[in-house]
Amino acid sequence: MSNLFRDRSPYSWSFRVGRGRRVLDLPLVGWLTVIWILLWGTPSWANLVNGVLVALCLCLAFPLPAVDIGLRLRPLGILRLAAYLLYDMFSSSVEVTRQIFAKGPYHAAVVAVPLRVRSDLMLTATAVAVSNVPGGSVIEVRRSTATLFLHVLDAANPGEIEGAQRQVWRMEELVARAFGTAEDIADAARPVPEGDSSP
Amino acid sequence: MNAWAEAADLAGTVLLFLGCLQCLLGVLGMLRFPDVLSRSHAATKPQTLGMLLVLAGVGLRLRHGTDVGTLALIVFFQFLTGPVASHLVARSAYRTGQTGSRGLLRDDLDPQLSDGDRREE
Secondary structure (H helix, E strand, O other): OOOOOOOOOHHHHEEEOOOOOOEEEHHHHHHHHHHHHHHHOOOOHHHHHHHHHHHHHHHHHOOOOOOOOOOOOOHHHHHHHHHHHHHHHHHHHHHHHHHHHOOOOOOOEEEEEEOOOOOHHHHHHHHHHHHHOOOEEEEEEEOOOOEEEEEEOOOOOHHHHHHHHHHHHHHHHHHHHHHOOHHHHHHHOOOOOOOOOOO | OHHHHHHHHHHHHHHHHHHHHHHHHHHHHHHHOOOHHHHHHHHHHHHHHHHHHHHHHHHHHHOOHHHHHHHHHHHHHHHHHHHHHHHHHHHHHHHOOOOOOOOOOOEOOHHHHHOOOOOOO
């Protein structure tokens, strides 16, 4: 496993400034600097220095709350997630195209998909990933029960609904393996809720 | 080297074309689907894929480090912000009853919303 940041707390790369709650988060400063350089378009020392200065000023002027959102970057998992997303986008795009040109009425449905992960970040990331793929559009996210509500376009046969749910659960597991803590991965590896999914 | 450049140019052109086709499909979906929720399927997702393809095509034609980096940045932010917009549209469409004249085959959300006024935190 190539877990680059496996057991490293996000605080180990940041340090406090003064006595307030201003925290300099080095990965954040680096990320802002990269954006700055890309926006100027030419990687030069002047841009780098200016970028670092701007990033520092931004971090000091607009302090973010110091919470551990539980983000871990796992390169292998991210690659797998990206590959699956790409594949899924193409395959479900074909499906949506078929539905666009299909004759006759279709039956839509709103389906609840209870997730197994509990952390806010995982919930958000899964919702974002699902809603970037053609075929499932997230209507509502219930945080207390970690449930996504999907609008499924063609729900005429029951297999369609279960297929959509399975797709979300697969995505959930991939997201947890890409960005989650060890706890999230263990959560996502649990068996899916059985029987009728509506709570 | 020249052959490589030509191949990249050709691949970039093909990707640009596919991306435009994908966006066109999104527009056709907008025309064909009857209600807001279905239209949001056609309006948001194929656009994201189409944009991905167009930007990949542009990247293959530009072939310059920082340009490709900027393009990657665009894709990243598109991925992050697109779902937020489409979710808000879908959410308000659902709550104002724009679920289509045919109604929904199955609705797991309605009992939860009408179950008293207990919203999520």
